[in-house]
Amino acid sequence: MIKVCTQTFGHKNPSSIDTYIKLGGYSAWKKIITEKTSKSEIINTVKESQLKGKGGAGFLTGLKWSFISPNDSQKYLVCNSDESEPGTCKDRDILRYNPHSVIEGMLIACYAIGASVGYNYLRGEFIGDQWNVTNNAIKEAYDQKLIGTNILESNISIDIIPLIGAGAYIVGEETAMLESIEGKRGMPRIKPPFPAVQGLYGKPTIINNTETLSSIPYIIKNGTDWYKNLGEGDSHGVKMFCMSGHLTKPNVIEAPLGTRFSKLLDECGGVLDNKKLKAVIPGGSSVPVVKGEVIMDTPMDYEPLMKIGTMLGSGGVIVMDESTCMVSVLERISRFYYAESCGQCTPCREGTGWLYKTLVKIRSGHGSQSDLDLLNRVANQIEGHCICALGDAAAMPVKSFLTNFWNEFEYFVEKKQSMII
Amino acid sequence: MNISLSDKIKKEIDSIKSKFPDDQNKSSIIESLLIIQHENNGYLTNELIESLADYLNVQKIDVYEVATFYSMFSLKPIGKNIISVCTNVSCMLRNSDQIVNYIEKKLKVKIGESTKDNKFYLKDEMECLAACNGAPMMQVNHINYENLTYEKIDKILDGIKDD
């Protein structure tokens, strides 16, 4: 299998700077600062590589960088290590096993956008392992003068600073993250203005996911063609897929974009206990669920998944076998978005609770047919009507579960019990 | 009245402050609250919130807003060792609910409660703890334990010393 962000995985002391350097790490960064590569050249390289943001939205990274104003004002880079989308567990591995790739990626990004500071914001629950490893790695890099003032006598100064959250899924949303860094409640901001224009402390800011930034050094080192060609078929580049749920060997797999789902399933030893595949949520719990048979042959990439009515999202592939009660799963998902709504937008604050409470009612055997219509209606009233995409994230599962497994929900409200015994 | 923060904590807060621009003291609230909470047996009091507000020279309500927003802050006393079992989708599919039941029975608590001897707090964890490939999993004092079995749980929890 190919290894980009996972290059150091499996090596001895994977997180140490020595391991990273031995594998060619920091060579891209050193080259840039000695040659004083032009910013636009770096941005173009990233643009041409077709690298898409791995945080969920899949926005072209190079394009995002090019939005930052070229003037000399204070700018910031933020690495989004808040990884909280249910079903997603890739950034934590990068942070644990390949932290220097994130640091190098952040350095290159800071340089390219003209930021003097890059913050890496880790979710609060990472305060154990990942936080320590990140802090250590940053210290190592400072010790080797790869970060800081006058880096390797180049007159370039960039600080990389680790930050920690305190438990809030919504802070993964980029503008909520900025609010959180400013020491406030993580409530998303209205856009525009976009962060690239007015971000952290009102200054132009670029926010990228951990996996996105971790890919940067490899792209700079090996070139755009190399990266593009890693994809399969029409796809470009790679992605880490977090394979979880009913699998024989759940795993995080870095694979070419465009790899068929069936192949990923095989890599994980197939469905647990050889049961039949029922459904898959391919991009973290907020994207629409699809039936197993529909996704089986689909190349795992943004467009093909769109075609079958779902999304690649964060790459959190949740696999469900035939024994899964879809009503229970939806109830669980709804509880999450209900608990995690930041509370500012009316439809999300009030609607997520309504969805969850209705699902609890259904699952406790007190639901009726009209509750199913209500779920659909409320989901539609939330979707597209909020400041951030959490509202959509709460609505899409409801709609897709109902669409794909209507009979199962109908059975539940009629018989007051699950179709699955 | 204000209880003042210990010199050690103040020093730590000062180093947190150094991560941010000079005029952005609010930015230090979250991390400062985490260390203050850690020092205070895992929970925050109004007095501590006030002390931090004074030390950072920010408004008290600003700190309070933050303390009530993030789920890792507790405003009431909790047991010494925090157990968070992930019950989100991926873990649920791998029977995390049974894991919770088992721990509830073992510790004689309901989820969201602390044990009588105050040794354990079984947090009602809403979040996915980002270890989906190791489901079912839990965090005990922020250390991950994955692919849980009842035996494993016994070993982990029984292994926690009284002090």
Add this chain to the structure above:
Amino acid sequence: MHIYINDTKYEVSENDTIIQVADRNEIHIPRFCYHKRLSIVASCRMCLVDVEGAKYPQPACSTLVRDGMKVNTTNTSASQAQKNTMEFLLINHPLDCPICDQAGECELQDVSLEHGDYKSAYNEIKRTVIDKDIGDLVSTEMTRCIHCSRCVRFGEEVAGIKELGMTGRGEETKIETFINQGLSSQLSGNVIDLCPVGALNNSLYKYSARTWDLKQTSSISSNDCLGSNIFYHTYKDEIKRCIPKEDEEINLSWLSDNDRFGYEGIKSDDRILHPLIRRGDNLEKTDFNTISDYLIESLKLYSKKSCGIMSAQSSCEEMYLFQHLLRENNIGKIDHRSKECDFRYQKNFPTIPSFDIKLSEIKNLDNIIIIGTNVSKEFPILSIYFREAIKNNDTSIFSFATYEFEENFPLKKSHVLNSQELADCFNTSTTETNVDIDKTGNNLIILGPAISYLSNYSNILNNISRYAESNNMKLSLLGDQANTSGAWAMGIVPHRLPGGVAINKTDKSGNYELLSDTDDLLVIYNLEPEYDFSDDNKILEKLKKSKANIFFSSYMTESIKKYAHIVFPLSTQVESSGSYINTNKKLQQYEKIINPLGESKDGADILLTICNSFDSSLTHEGVKKSIRAILAKINVNNNFVQIANLDNVKNSNFLEKIVIRNPNSSNPTLRRCNSLLNTHDNDDYFSIPLDKTVSDNDKIILNENNNKLKLTIKQKKHAKPINTVLVKIGGTHKEKIGAYNTEVDL
């Protein structure tokens, strides 16, 4: 650039939002979180409108216009979206309109009638919220809160102290204070107006009327010299509440708490309800004729040695008639400056002191030097302009004062100085080290009223004027009452007739003593000897000695009870009509809101009746005309007061006492408003320099002017100002406090 709203074309400019265009053109779009004077959060989602080309309805409050944009505010897409939001809002909102004060003017109720469905599909349990106590002024019913966050943003952005915050998360989100903390901002009442539902309520108004029964009358604030525009709401001849009347030049959409709640005092038990006359030790009820005759008699009898002191809270009409009455009877010693003691400046004082620049121009200033006023407490509305200046122009604001206080806007530097240091630091002949600003900028100096109470006021005024003039700065003078500018213009000073016409008779040296002990007749108008005079000992001594003490007063005090010979029961400002000249020289009329209590009477009516007894040509209309004519003739270019050959009256080593009046008790009605006094920080204290000690712990004995003064209030110590004892006091305090500014021994 133009857009279409509901198929009609409207001119727009680049930075307009849809809602701004709609509001300008009176197209109604429902909204909760949007307020034109607050930042935009677009979180309530009530203002969703259909924008051609957009997949989902867009929030009108935050969506910027694009050339040619087609907006529809009423089609199915828009109205369905609005209806949906209503449905969500009502999920957790109690349907308790019948007992809610907001009913009838509730934006939620309005919108719900217009857009909502009558029946909700929501059958789950509603959220309830436990209320915290946030003080005597604003009562809460937070279960009704719809989380629009207007109140929170108001605190952060306008009032400058964030007291209400948003806590919790998701459905548990709440608006509350930290612990049970009362609101302390002097602008706190504004959240009542801002709250679109009945979550934040007016405590004084609570449950006392239904909004649809109220009658609305406009008026002018009587509590500070800004002259905020207000509406009183009455029911059955009773004031139920007071709300701001929008005024782009003064109070914008806001009101200070004093203005909003300040009428509470009119119901005090102290109100004087009848004409009174002394019989032995007692004051007894009588009629107006009897005491009017008594007054006219006394004027004749004691015309040589008489003194008329009038509050600058009085209307221009009262002032005009008051000075007319006295001057016609050859009484020249007329004044409004009861708290002052240094009058050497008076000849050079502007005919009408003013703020000099428009409040709306404050935002363009580069530097502001504020001397002797705690703006956020004394002039809360002004503080809003200062915050705007800082935001708009990064304006640097410096403060110089005689005691330490907090402001709701950041100060570049604050200096705490005694009276001598204050005079010195603006002395242009010595090197000034204290004021370090860029002199080329657009700069303003503001002199607060408390400075005028100092015994070296003239020196300070002189030095500051010279400093301001030589550095090309403007000077603003803030009056201590609603009509201080009017008092100067109407000739309530001994040396000038109305319009500033100088009277040559008065002492050329400028030595003038308001409270000389030779006076036989004292006419005291709307001032309370205990609280409103520069030295309570002195005025009480005088009252004891003089032959006739005539009071015009709304409230009874100990000293009036003891020394008055006759008392005219004055109606309060809300029970009278008249006009004030505000600090921007603007003449503003106010009408009677409710009928006077008891037999109390509008002062202008009382005075006119008395005047008519010797000059029947005077009429209310005539007086009003004269006032306008006088004002029209006044022409003042600046406020500089430069005085030649002024001695320094102080020596720097003595210990001086400075009295600080609590801003929530600056006039007779205010000092009787219990809710205001309870809610705001009205700490009475006595503070001595760090290096001094007093023996007894709960009593302090001060020696001043051969008097011993005993104080039993809280004791504090301060580092600055040096050589100064501070006495901060307010309300209707019981103890004597002696001179406002004088030399003392501990």
